[in-house]
Amino acid sequence: MIRGWVRLWPVLLFLGCRTLDLGAPLEPADPRPKAWLSALASRGLEPQAIRARARLDLDAPDLSFDRPQRMAVERPARLRVEILGLFAQLAAVVVTDGHRYQVYDARDGDLQEGPVDSSLLWRFARIDLDPPRAVELLLGSVRLSPELTTGTSWGFKNGEVSVERFDAKGVVREDYRFDPKGRLIEASHFGPDGAALWRAVFEDYRVLDRPNGMKIDFPYEIELNFPRVSARARLRYSAVQVEDQLPDALFKLDLPKKTSSFQTERIPEDWSRSDLGAKR
Template sequence: MNRAAAAIFLALICSGCPKRIDFGPTGPITQAEELFRLTSASQDRVATLQGDGKLRLQSPQGSGTVSAYLAASRPGLLRVEMFDFFNRPIAVLVTDGQRFGLFQAQENKYYQGPATPRNLSRFLPIALPSEELVSVMLGKVPFIPAERMTLALDNEQGLYVLTLHRGSVAQVLHIHPKYLQVVRSEVRGAPAYGLEYDGFKEQGGVLFPHEVRLVASTADTSLGLRYTDITLNESPDLTLFDLSAPEDVPVVEVDEGGEALPPVSLPPASPGS
C-alpha cells in the first residue's frame, strides 16, 4: 500500500466509522504485510491445551452434542475422548501425527494405522491432517501461501479484512483490530472449510478463543467445539498420546485409505518348540 492509499485508508478509519474502533496499542495498521505478520505472531502463543469441552456436529446424517476430554500439543499430538449423556465412553482418538489409534466402544474394536485425513475422518466428520486439526483446536488458522495481500476495514463490524491471494484462490480473514486475532476465515475459489472463532477470554496471559466452529459448506457439515474447563501451555502429559490398544479389545489395522488389512499370519511353530 503506497502513501496515498494509506492516507485514504486512515481517512476512512477516522471519518467513516459508525462507531469508534479500538485499535489497541499498535494503532491503525495500514500495511497488509504488517497485519499478517502481527496476526501470525498472535496465533503462535498457544502450544498445548488440555481439559474438557463440548463437541457439536451438524450434518445431513444427523446432529448432536457430546461431552469431550481433549489434549493437544503442537505439531500433531492429539487425544479426544467422547462421552454420552450418562458420561459413558463413546470413542477415543489418539494420534502422534504419524499414526492413529481409535477405540470405538459400540463395536469394541481398536482401529490403528497411518494418521491420514481419511482415517481421522472415522472419528470426526471432516477430513483434516492431524497437524492442521491440532492447529485449529489451538486457535491457529492455517493460511494459504499468498502471492499478494490486500487490506480493508469493515466499518460495520469493526474488523480488519485481510485477503490472501494465490492465483484464483483467495482466503478472506476477518481480524479483531485490538487483539489481532482471526475471528473468521473463508477460502474462495477452491474446496476448503471455513473457520469461526468466538468466546475470547484471557487465560494465563493469553487471549484464547473458547469457541471454534469449522464449516465444510460443500458437505453441508459443521463441527463446533466449546471449551469449558481447560489449561493452556502446560507441559504435556505424553502418556495421553500412547497408541497402545486397550487390553482385550480386538485390533483392526487399516491402510492409508481406511481399508482393513488382512490379519498377519504367524509362522507355524517348529517341531519340538
C-alpha cells in the same frame, strides 16, 4: 470481487433499504493488516498445547451428535479426543501422534489403528480437515500459506478488518477477519478454483495464563463449516488449561484389541471453570 457480490446478493434482497456495512478499502499505509497477519503467522501468542473439556455439536448428512468431550491438543499434529456418553462414561477415544492413529470403541472394546492420512478425521467424525489443520483451529489459530500475496484490506465501521490473500493466478485462497483488538474472528480457505473449502468462526475470547505467566486471549467457541460436504461443527470449551508440552502417553493407547481396560494417562477431571478462563 464478483465472488463477494454473488455471496452478498441474497442478503441485499433481504435487507431491502437497510444500510449494510460492506466495508471500505484501507489505505496502504494502515499498519493493522500487516501487523495482525504477522502476529498470526508467528503464532507468538497462540498456545503450543492445551488440555480441555468441551462439547462438540456435529451435523453432517450421515452423522449428527452433540456430546461432551475431553481433549488434549498439541502442535503440530498431536490430538486426543475422549468422547463421553451417558453419565460421563467413556464412549470412544481417538488419538494420533501425527504419524499413526488409534480409535478405541468402549462399547465392544474394539481398537483400530493405522497410519495417519488426510481423511482420518472425515472417516471417523465427518470433520473435513487433515489433523495438522484441525489442531491449529482447535488452538485458535491458522497457518498462513507463504506462497500467497496479500491483496486489498477492508475496514468496517465496527472496527473490524478483513484481509484477502491471492495465489499467482489472482484467485482468492485465504480470507481473514480480525476484531478491533486484532484477534482472529473468522478464517476462510478456498481451493484453486475459488470454491470454499472450510470456514472457521472464533468467538467468546477469554484470558488464559500460559505456564510462563504470560496471558493470552483464547476463543472458547469455534464454529467450523465445510461447504463441499455440507457439514458443520460447533465446539464449546468449558475448561482450558494451556501447556508448553504434553506427555507422549496421551497420544498412544496401550490397549490390546477387544479389551475394556483403559491404561493410558487420562486428562484430569478436577478442573474448575473459574480458574481456567476468565471471561472478558
